Amino acid sequence: DRPVRRCGASLASNYTQTSEIVDLDWDNLGFGIVQTDYMYIAKCGTDGNFSEGEMVPFGPIALNPSSGVLNYGQGLFEGLKAYRKPDGSILLFRPEENALRMRTGAERMCMPAPSVEQFVDAVKQTVLANKRWVPPSGKGSLYLRPLLMGSGAVLGLAPAPEYTFIIFVSPVGNYFKEGLAPINLIVEDKFHRATPGGTGGVKTIGNYASVLMAQKIAKEKGYSDVLYLDAVHKKYLEEVSSCNIFVIKGNVISTPAIKGTILPGITRKSIIDVALSKGFQVEERLVSVDELLDADEVFCTGTAVVVSPVGSITYQGKSDFTLQGGIRAPRRWRRGPAAVYFTDESPDG
Numbered sequence: 001d002r003p004v005r006r007c008g009a010s011l012a013s014n015y016t017q018t019s020e021i022v023d024l025d026w027d028n029l030g031f032g033i034v035q036t037d038y039m040y041i042a043k044c045g046t047d048g049n050f051s052e053g054e055m056v057p058f059g060p061i062a063l064n065p066s067s068g069v070l071n072y073g074q075g076l077f078e079g080l081k082a083y084r085k086p087d088g089s090i091l092l093f094r095p096e097e098n099a100l101r102m103r104t105g106a107e108r109m110c111m112p113a114p115s116v117e118q119f120v121d122a123v124k125q126t127v128l129a130n131k132r133w134v135p136p137s138g139k140g141s142l143y144l145r146p147l148l149m150g151s152g153a154v155l156g157l158a159p160a161p162e163y164t165f166i167i168f169v170s171p172v173g174n175y176f177k178e179g180l181a182p183i184n185l186i187v188e189d190k191f192h193r194a195t196p197g198g199t200g201g202v203k204t205i206g207n208y209a210s211v212l213m214a215q216k217i218a219k220e221k222g223y224s225d226v227l228y229l230d231a232v233h234k235k236y237l238e239e240v241s242s243c244n245i246f247v248i249k250g251n252v253i254s255t256p257a258i259k260g261t262i263l264p265g266i267t268r269k270s271i272i273d274v275a276l277s278k279g280f281q282v283e284e285r286l287v288s289v290d291e292l293l294d295a296d297e298v299f300c301t302g303t304a305v306v307v308s309p310v311g312s313i314t315y316q317g318k319s320d321f322t323l324q325g326g327i328r329a330p331r332r333w334r335r336g337p338a339a340v341y342f343t344d345e346s347p348d349g
């Protein structure tokens, strides 16, 4: 009996959203779930077409205990952000890239996916419906979490007969407790995140459950996050649990190549484009842990972490390697690349 609203072009006028921003402690947001107003939901049966989405109050969903996602992990997620400009208007960061990545991931996981148009439209509608939760300019962002899951019932191992696409949102600040200060990484030499031929290159939910153990151990020891090595040679960088990694040596910026075991990050792609446009040499290739320890500067990129400087790297328990660079290394990025890549279109036109 929850009120349901059809999405559509006239959605903005369906909502009595004031232009007022919610009263929150915007300076101490962190990265946690905040209950917002609405979430978007659309379903798809065996025909592969998603229904027109609905906007429903944010809250729990009913899920069959035999659903594909609960039993066999048939699920994907995305992450993207909306920012408020000083003039109050709202910008989205490259939502069509998330739509495309979800489609690629869905193919790998044998799921139908919303079209790019439907995905972007759903994102805009969800931001509009939760407009008052977009933080004031400069105080964080509204994080959007699109989910695609096999919601239909299965018992034998098979793709689910029904899929659900949801987008919920939460206002967020810095991902790491360090804020914008450099983070401390530990290189993992026991657990691996992905293997060749596996699903490391898509944003499937299982990739994140499988790193929780290494991350928990690292956090207990005081590290910010874990950097994984390749599972074959155990010497080439892959990615951090929550983000991609870059190393800088002189004028060359190197990052592990996308070869199926590393997530093709949208911030990663943006940083590469911006670095090239600024005259840096960018190399996407195998990057060894030795090169990492010899780097001038190291940083991580991701939607949640944005661009996070790395202050120290611990490898094999002994070498506590502290990178040069001050409070906000890498210095070259201080002015921030993000502004270049917002779409022209704001969700509220």
Ligand code: COI
Pocket (backbone or CB within 6 Å): 078, 079, 080, 208, 241, 242, 243, 302, 303, 304, 305
């Ligand atoms: C994101 O950066 O949006 C992610 O999905 C990473 C997640 C671990 C927070």
